[in-house]
Amino acid sequence: MNLPSCWSCQYTYSYKQAYVCTFAKTKCPSCGEKQYQSKRSKLNFGLIFLMAFIPLFIVRTFTAISFPAYIGMMLLLFFVVSFLLPFCYRFTEEQKSYF
């Protein structure tokens, strides 16, 4: 997995710059063009979340894990996933709707 780059000038984002894209729409720090998440990027998102949370639901269903421990695991997973997300971003020039 690589950090994303600008669709216009190929400027490669730093980890911190890419991480900010999780919470806000961004412009390229180099050329100022608006960046949108590509379809592929959103698909990666979904996959990462599924891979992280399906095992959690299985654990919850088949073991006698206590509820606070379950919530703890969930928070931990969320934390780990949010650190991986910047690596799956791919930017495109147009805003495409999710559906």
Ligand SMILES: [Zn+2]
């Ligand atoms: Zn750029």
